Amino acid sequence: MNQGLEDKLSSPDKPNGRIWDRLWTNVNLATMQGQSYGEIYHGAIATTGSRISWLGPQDQLTDPPEQLAKTVTDGMGHWLTPGLIDCHTHLVFASNRAKEFEQRLRGVSYAAIARQGGGIRSTVSATRAASTEELIRSASQRLQSLLDSGVTTVEIKSGYGLDIDTELRMLRVMTALENNLAVSIHKTYLGAHTIPSEYEHHRDGYLNLICNELLPLIGEKNLAEAVDIFCESIGLNLAESTRILEAATDLNLNVKMHADQLTDMGASALAAEFRALSADHLEHCPESGVRAMADKGTTAVLLPGAFYYLKENRIPPVELFRSYGVPMAIATDLNPGSSPVASLLTIMNMACTLFSLTPEEALSGVTSNAARALGVLDDRGTLEVGKRADFVLWDIQLPAELSYWVGFNPGVERVKDGDPIRKA
Amino acid sequence: MNQGLEDKLSSPDKPNGRIWDRLWTNVNLATMQGQSYGEIYHGAIATTGSRISWLGPQDQLTDPPEQLAKTVTDGMGHWLTPGLIDCHTHLVFASNRAKEFEQRLRGVSYAAIARQGGGIRSTVSATRAASTEELIRSASQRLQSLLDSGVTTVEIKSGYGLDIDTELRMLRVMTALENNLAVSIHKTYLGAHTIPSEYEHHRDGYLNLICNELLPLIGEKNLAEAVDIFCESIGLNLAESTRILEAATDLNLNVKMHADQLTDMGASALAAEFRALSADHLEHCPESGVRAMADKGTTAVLLPGAFYYLKENRIPPVELFRSYGVPMAIATDLNPGSSPVASLLTIMNMACTLFSLTPEEALSGVTSNAARALGVLDDRGTLEVGKRADFVLWDIQLPAELSYWVGFNPGVERVKDGDPIRKA
Numbered sequence: 001m002n003q004g005l006e007d008k009l010s011s012p013d014k015p016n017g018r019i020w021d022r023l024w025t026n027v028n029l030a031t032m033q034g035q036s037y038g039e040i041y042h043g044a045i046a047t048t049g050s051r052i053s054w055l056g057p058q059d060q061l062t063d064p065p066e067q068l069a070k071t072v073t074d075g076m077g078h079w080l081t082p083g084l085i086d087c088h089t090h091l092v093f094a095s096n097r098a099k100e101f102e103q104r105l106r107g108v109s110y111a112a113i114a115r116q117g118g119g120i121r122s123t124v125s126a127t128r129a130a131s132t133e134e135l136i137r138s139a140s141q142r143l144q145s146l147l148d149s150g151v152t153t154v155e156i157k158s159g160y161g162l163d164i165d166t167e168l169r170m171l172r173v174m175t176a177l178e179n180n181l182a183v184s185i186h187k188t189y190l191g192a193h194t195i196p197s198e199y200e201h202h203r204d205g206y207l208n209l210i211c212n213e214l215l216p217l218i219g220e221k222n223l224a225e226a227v228d229i230f231c232e233s234i235g236l237n238l239a240e241s242t243r244i245l246e247a248a249t250d251l252n253l254n255v256k257m258h259a260d261q262l263t264d265m266g267a268s269a270l271a272a273e274f275r276a277l278s279a280d281h282l283e284h285c286p287e288s289g290v291r292a293m294a295d296k297g298t299t300a301v302l303l304p305g306a307f308y309y310l311k312e313n314r315i316p317p318v319e320l321f322r323s324y325g326v327p328m329a330i331a332t333d334l335n336p337g338s339s340p341v342a343s344l345l346t347i348m349n350m351a352c353t354l355f356s357l358t359p360e361e362a363l364s365g366v367t368s369n370a371a372r373a374l375g376v377l378d379d380r381g382t383l384e385v386g387k388r389a390d391f392v393l394w395d396i397q398l399p400a401e402l403s404y405w406v407g408f409n410p411g412v413e414r415v416k417d418g419d420p421i422r423k424a
Numbered sequence: 425m426n427q428g429l430e431d432k433l434s435s436p437d438k439p440n441g442r443i444w445d446r447l448w449t450n451v452n453l454a455t456m457q458g459q460s461y462g463e464i465y466h467g468a469i470a471t472t473g474s475r476i477s478w479l480g481p482q483d484q485l486t487d488p489p490e491q492l493a494k495t496v497t498d499g500m501g502h503w504l505t506p507g508l509i510d511c512h513t514h515l516v517f518a519s520n521r522a523k524e525f526e527q528r529l530r531g532v533s534y535a536a537i538a539r540q541g542g543g544i545r546s547t548v549s550a551t552r553a554a555s556t557e558e559l560i561r562s563a564s565q566r567l568q569s570l571l572d573s574g575v576t577t578v579e580i581k582s583g584y585g586l587d588i589d590t591e592l593r594m595l596r597v598m599t600a601l602e603n604n605l606a607v608s609i610h611k612t613y614l615g616a617h618t619i620p621s622e623y624e625h626h627r628d629g630y631l632n633l634i635c636n637e638l639l640p641l642i643g644e645k646n647l648a649e650a651v652d653i654f655c656e657s658i659g660l661n662l663a664e665s666t667r668i669l670e671a672a673t674d675l676n677l678n679v680k681m682h683a684d685q686l687t688d689m690g691a692s693a694l695a696a697e698f699r700a701l702s703a704d705h706l707e708h709c710p711e712s713g714v715r716a717m718a719d720k721g722t723t724a725v726l727l728p729g730a731f732y733y734l735k736e737n738r739i740p741p742v743e744l745f746r747s748y749g750v751p752m753a754i755a756t757d758l759n760p761g762s763s764p765v766a767s768l769l770t771i772m773n774m775a776c777t778l779f780s781l782t783p784e785e786a787l788s789g790v791t792s793n794a795a796r797a798l799g800v801l802d803d804r805g806t807l808e809v810g811k812r813a814d815f816v817l818w819d820i821q822l823p824a825e826l827s828y829w830v831g832f833n834p835g836v837e838r839v840k841d842g843d844p845i846r847k848a
Contacts, residue, residue, distance in 0.1 A: 098783075102824035105782045145832045305830070309777060332831075343831025346770065353733060358529045359522075400526035406729070407756075407767025407831070408569045 020046040020053050020069040021418060027075030029055060030399045031383040032082055032367045037360055037399045038382070045080060047389040050417035055383055073420070078412060079399060081363065082383055083152025083390030085370035086344050088280055088301050088331035090190075091146075092139045092173050093123050093160045094130035097336045120160075120194055123336055127160040127170070135173045136180070142334060143177055145342035148423075149409060152390035152416050155186040155331075155374055157228055159193030162206075167191055167214060171223050182416040184390075186374050188256070189218050192229040192236050192244050207240055211247040219251035225374070226254040226277060231267040238265055245274040254375055260285040261306070272296040278329065278373040282316040283307065290317060294324040299373040301329045302357075302365070304350035305339035315355050328357070329373040330365035348403040359403035389418035444470040444477050444493040445842060451499030453479060454823045455807040456506055456791045461784055461823050462806070469504060471813040474841035479807055497844070499817060502836060505787065505826070506807055507576025507814030509794035510768050512704055512725050512755035514614075515570075516563045516597050517547050517584045518554035521760045544584075544618055547760055551584040551594070559597045560604070566758060567601055569766035572847075573833060576814035576840050579610040579755075579798055581652055583617030586630075588638060591615055595647050606840040608814075610798050612680070613642050616653040616660050616668050631664060635671040643675035649798070650678040650701060655691040662689055669698040678799055684709040685730070696720040702753065702797040706740040707731065714741060718748040723797040725753045726781075726789070728774035729763035739779050752781070753797040754789035772827040783827035813842040 023046045031038035044061060046054040046069055065072045100118050104110070113119065127135070146154060156174050161167040171187050178185040191210045199206035218224050227248040231241040241257065248255050254277050259267035261281035268289030271279040279285070279293060280301035293300060300321050307315070321328050330351045333339040341347060348362040357365065371381025380388040393413040394402065401410065414421045447470045455462035468485060470478040470493055489496045524542050528534070537543065551559070570578060580598050585591040595611050602609040615634045623630035642648050651672040655665040665681065672679050678701050683691035685705035692713030695703040703709070703717060704725040717724060724745050731739070745752050754775045757763040765771060772786040781789065795805025804812040817837040818826065825834065838845045 096821075096825065096828070098820075098822050098825040098828035101776070101828045102783045102822070105776055105780060142832060149831065311777070340828055340832070341830040346831045352525070352529055353735070356529060359526045396522075397520075398522050398526070401520065401522040404520065404522035404525045404764055406765040407573065407770045408566060408764070 018068060018070050020048050022047045022071045022073070022420070023065050023069035024073045024075045024080065024393070025058055025065050026077055027080040027393065028077070029383055030079055030081045030363065031055070032364055033382045033384060037363065043080075045383065045391070047415075047418040050389055052383060052385055052387050052389050054385060073413075075393060076395075079394045079396050080383070080391055081150075081394065081399065081402070082367040082381055083392055083414065083416065084150045084344050084366045085153040085374065085381060086146055086151050086331050086334070086366070087155045087186075087278070087329050087370040087373040088157075088303060088333050089146075089154055090157050090159065090333070090335035091142045091154070092135055092156055092158070092170050092177075093127050093336050094135060094138065095123065095126035095336070096340065097122065120337060121197060123160050124162055124196065128163065128166045132169055132173060132176075135170070136176050139173060139177060140180065142342050143181060143183065146332070146334070146344060147181065147183055147414065148411070149343045149345045150392040150394075150411050150414060151183065151344055152392075152414065153184040153186065153371075153374070153376075153380060155188055157188040157190040157193075158224075159190030159228075159230075162191065162193065162196035164209070164214060168223070182414075182419065182421055186226070186376075187224040188226045188228045189214065189224040190228040190230070192241070194230060194235055203240065207243055210244060215244075215247050215251055215253065219253055224253075226256055228256050228258065230258040231265065231270070232258060232261055233263045233265065238267070238270060241267070241270060245270070249274055256280065256373075260289060264289075268293060268298075272298045277375050280331075281306065283312060283314050285317055287317070287320055290320040290324050290326060293326045299327045299329055299369060301331055301373050302351060302355060303331055303333040303339065304354045305341040305347055306333050307354060308350055309338050309340075318355055318357065327369040327372050328361060328365055329369040330357070330362060331370065343407075343409075345402060345409060346406055349406050352403045359400035362403045363399055389415060391415050442492060442494050444472050446471045446495045446497070446844070447489050447493035448497045448499045448504065448817070449482055449489050450501055451504040451817065452501070453807055454503055454505045454787065455479070456788055457806045457808060461787065467504075469807065469815070471839075471842040474813055476807060476809055476811050476813050478809060497837075500819075503818045503820050503823060504807070505574075505816055505818065505823065506791040506805055507816055507838065507840065508574045508768050508790045509577040509798065509805060510570055510575050510755050510758070510790070511579045511610075511702070511753050511794040511797040512581075512727060512757055513570075513578055514581050514583065514757070514759035515566045515578070516559055516580055516582070516594050516601075517551050517760050518559060518562065519547065519550035519760070520764065521546065544761060545621060547584050548586055548620065552587065552590045556593055556597060556600075559594070560600050563597060563601060564604065566766050567605060567607065570756070570758070570768060571605065571607055571838065572835070573767045573769045574816040574818075574835050574838060575607065575768055576816075576838065577608040577610065577795075577798070577800075577804060579612055581612040581614040581617075582648075583614030583652075583654075586615065586617065586620035588633070591638060592647070606843065606845055610650070610800075611648040612650045612652045613638065613648040614652040614654070616665070618654060618659055627664065631667055634668060639668075639671050639675055639677065643677055648677075650680055652680050652682065654682040655689065655694070656682060656685055657687045657689065662691065662694060665691065665694060669694070673698055680704065680797075684713060688713075692717060692722075696722045701799050704755075705730065707736060707738050709741055711741070711744055714744040714748050714750060717750050723751045723753055723793060725755055725797050726775060726779060727755055727757040727763065728778045729765040729771055730757050731778060732774055733762050733764075742779055742781065751793040751796050752785060752789055753793040754781070754786060755794065767831075769826060769833060770830055773830050776827045783824035786827045787823055813839060815839050
């Protein structure tokens with residue numbers, strides 16, 4: 001806050017002359033509304049409490065900024081975008097899989113790693129064994145890394161517990177993270193991540209646990225914002241996924257689905273049939289799946305981090321999503337096995353470099369379309385009066401720079417619910 | 425510094441009881457010497473002035489740590505590695521090419537971008553036009569990003585001036601960067617980056633400028649540690665490169681070369697013939713080039729960032745480098761056109777994920793072998809008594825984690841010339 005303003009605030013003669021809490025002047029706004037980036041050059045933006053209360057060209061301000069807000073920040077001609085939204089992560093887990101990563105690169109086969117208890121089951125074992133404090137501690141580090149890259153809302157999935165206690169504990173860890181850090185967290189129940197080894201020979205028993213015990217509990221106590229399923233050749237099959245989708249929608253829970261990542265099983269069309277908020281991954285999504293998603297308003301969530309780590313060759317049908325008008329979101333997929341990526345900016349670059357998205361699509365993929373994938377576009381994801389005051393100030397010349405760099409963070413200030421957090 | 429120790433220091437009764445300036449205890453050392461990572465578990469490391477004065481298992485310390493050093497740091501069981509060395513960058517430049525990046529993704533052709541003055545020539549124009557202060561300011565941001573990722577030594581090439589004044593100015597900017605930030609900078613003269621447009625129709629004229637004016641000046645005034653050449657179908661041809669190599673070696677200047685990136689022109693063998701410190705890129709390096717490099721002790725510098733941005737398909741002959749015993753370094757290649765990557769940690773991951781290096785090879789690629797590529801292995805690149813006290817403390821369980829994550833920085837403390845710089 002500038003000192004002159006501080007002095008004014010402490011003077012008693014004009015205590016009610018200001019209408020807003022905070023005002024940023026001298027910024028270029030990428031509102032992510034309308035054409036292209038929805039640019040407003042030489043703009044200003046004001047907040048009251050946790051909401052955006054005004055934005056527009058600065059020359060529309062009727063009075064000197066200091067008379068309009070309690071705090072005025074000179075944006076130095078920087079760009080201001082909506083706070084970034086990472087709409088698909090698995091960032092709560094114990095241990096990590098760096099050792100497996102090294103073993104594979106030293107030539108140890110997947111089969112040998114599986115025999116020694118590797119893969120997702122090693123993360124499940126470690127997560128079940130970890131204390132709640134340890135889960136909070138390690139997840140906080142990864143979450144902080146995302147916040148440093150400009151994120152203000154993060155979706156986190158359970159699914160490394162696969163038993164009642166640990167799944168509920170993961171959801172509680174997410175609540176603790178939200179209480180500790182300046183971020184909104186969307187909790188997704190992903191009990192259907194895989195069949196745990198103890199149910200390997202009676203898969204229906206695990207589905208009963210999900211459908212008869214966990215989903216009703218989650219619905220009743222409002223423990224998660226959505227239910228997700230890993231529908232895949234190596235995950236749950238189409239019939240199993242359908243059963244969970246039916247149970248979840250019967251309880252009026254939002255659904256989303258890992259679909260068509262490794263094989264085309266009809267998962268994206270199934271997700272659309274149940275009006276899923278999103279279908280995620282989609283490398284093998286056929287045109288019929290794209291059409292179904294367009295018809296039902298299901299957002300495509302693309303995850304280039306997993307594509308990169310798994311050295312996949314087939315990219316999602318981006319051209320089809322464009323021509324059918326399916327909104328594309330992008331996300332880190334932050335997880336210990338196939339995407340240990342903790343920067344949403346780097347993912348924006350991967351979306352452009354690996355999937356040929358434009359920088360504008362990449363930015364809407366982590367703002368407006370990511371909000372859509374979480375069902376909260378009415379509340380955030382664009383700069384609009386009345387929406388949540390979540391935004392980021394960037395020292396860049398063009399919005400495309402956010403997708404252009406790798407490992408370079410031009411963030412200057414992150415604002416969450418109207419509160420600014422300056423970069424250290 | 426712990427308070428008890430501070431008190432001791434101010435007490436007059438035992439002023440000479442300590443033999444080292446600083447001591448880190450309770451660390452695992454990855455010395456990068458000998459087998460694998462050269463691990464010393466439960467270790468300690470001491471410095472005197474800017475040098476490493478002792479290291480080993482902590483139980484070999486003969487006295488309590490506080491009696492052995494003026495300052496003792498508890499390493500909390502973290503890992504400590506040599507400071508990272510980025511041995512190939514072009515990080516001094518004006519403007520950036522985010523606009524071109526966006527145009528290409530919107531479908532504008534390379535030819536159309538070239539017609540509007542794009543590509544390297546746009547960076548040359550902008551760099552010539554920029555003030556020295558502006559060059560220092562923008563380069564400092566990128567350099568700071570590298571330092572944040574654990575780097576203590578950076579090589580920087582000129583080559584965006586291509587005239588006497590601007591090339592010399594770029595070298596002076598590097599000196600200013602070294603004076604402003606806690607990092608060692610190795611300056612490389614890359615006048616032979618491309619033929620500037622004003623010499624397009626008399627290429628020999630530009631070679632005369634390099635060989636008759638700039639190289640002698642650089643040799644006489646010691647303005648750079650090495651001379652580099654972009655030997656490529658779109659750069660200088662083999663005869664032109666040979667002429668510069670001859671002129672540089674006649675002046676006893678170290679040489680290195682951009683070789684075999686896009687085509688096999690025999691560049692790596694030529695570099696070896698002139699006993700180049702390194703040949704860099706090498707995607708198209710043939711076995712004869714590998715053999716020549718092995719014979720002459722030329723280090724291979726692999727640059728996965730450019731491979732990634734340019735969507736190349738052919739990876740460097742890593743197996744051949746291994747079997748012939750050619751040391752492999754890796755680097756960011758930080759530049760505005762083909763590798764706007766400002767994190768050496770991310771490059772370590774790309775080396776593993778895209779080129780199938782092991783995490784151990786990736787770490788030696790940015791420590792011992794990077795030092796080799798700069799000709800300074802006797803001074804740094806491993807943890808050894810007498811070497812420069814450049815190292816990094818990481819909050820990780822295994823050294824492989826440094827290559828495993830993307831966009832997650834586990835750095836806790838960077839030590840440059842014996843001076844610790846804590847993460848903010």
